[in-house]
Amino acid sequence: MGLLVGLVAGFAIGAAMYRREMRRMARFLRDRPAESNARLGVEVPGGASRELARAINAQLDAIQSERIAAMAKTQEFQRDLSSLAHDVRTPLMGAQGHIQLAMEGTQPADGERHLTAALQRLDDMRGLLDQLFAYARANDPDRTLDLEPVAVQPLVAEVLVGHYPEFEERGWEPTVAFDDERFTLEADRTALRRIVDNLVTNALRHGAGAPAIAQHGDRVSFSNPISRKAAADIDPAKLFDRFYQADDSRGKRGSGLGLAVAQSLARAMRLRLTAELDHGRDAGEDRLVMTLEPSA
Known part of the structure; x- marks a missing residue:
């Protein structure tokens, strides 16, 4: 009888410890900031707890890797937008400047020269837009190719x-x-x-x-x-x-x-x-x- 009581008591204590451990793990996942590098540790010995912690940490590692990759893509996109803004602004400002000089000029030859330069800048702009359109089409997932x-x-x-x-x-x-x-x-x-x-x-x-x-x-x-x-x-x-x-x-x-x-x-x-x-x-x-x- 004493042995049976001891087994029941040990089982009850073990169950209580594991319940507390599960609650601690749940609290860790609930309260852990998304950007945190913290990983789940094990306080109760046992293969099941360690296996669960390893699985959770593996998922946290995967989520962090995805977040880092997403941040890198966002930064790359922002750099691309900056480059595109520069490439768009440069020929437009150049064309605007030459047109203004042509309007202010007093010599017909000067006006013609500035208008020719403005047309060249606008042609550069058209080339950029053509390439942007080609890039968008090349990356269109709905585009079908006849192989x-x-x-x-x-x-x-x-x-x-x-x-x-x-x-x-x-x-x-x-x-x-x-x-x-x-x-x-x-x-x-x-x-x-x-x-x-x-x-x-x-x-x-x-x-x-x-x-x-x-x-x-x-x-x-x-x-x-x-x-x-x-x-x-x-x-x-x-x-x-x-x-x-x-x-x-x-x-x-x-x-x-x-x-x-x-x-x-x-x-x-x-x-x-x-x-x-x-x-x-x-x-x-x-x-x-x-x-x-x-x-x-």
Whole structure:
């Protein structure tokens, strides 16, 4: 009888301790500030309590990681808005200034010069809005792409012909070398053309020489020489980020959206677009190489 009473008493004490422990854990979760780094400890020995505490702490770790990621995305979005505001304001203010000077000028030639400059600023603004529209479309989850085998070499040739005046102005002659002239990628033709056009446009704006486009196996590479200074400023890991520009002053033409559009379209078609710097031994040999290939 004494043994039975002892067992009952021990069970009752243990149950009371566990109830108190559960209440303590519930109070910890209820009163814990959302931004706190505190984790749940165990005051009552036992495998069940430790297992429960580990599970709760794992969930708290996951929630904290999600919160940190959300904060980082918010900060990135705020930086992007600041960059966009700068890019929008600059050409508008420039156009406004030139129009005001044209209205105040007394010489017709001066007025014409200022109006021409204002039109150029407005054209830059139109280009930025076009890129914003393209970026929004590329990231539209409701957009459908018509995937089919697309012959890449004729499409590349078509894009290069469209940029012929710009190449001629620079005295550049791009090279195209395909191991297989019938090479195809499973893609939407319009989207793939946009990717190629954006890569060629990037080479024209920031390159130091004619680009070389080559196909080996299932990969197509777009390579162009760049200056050592440009190579030092470029971060390949950020090259496809929206609004990224290696020039922090943002004084060069371009929105920083062209490569982001290309990356978004590539992902939508299950293609992989990557960038790397190829450093040569001699001055002027640095090259920016972008590769397009099917995702693994």
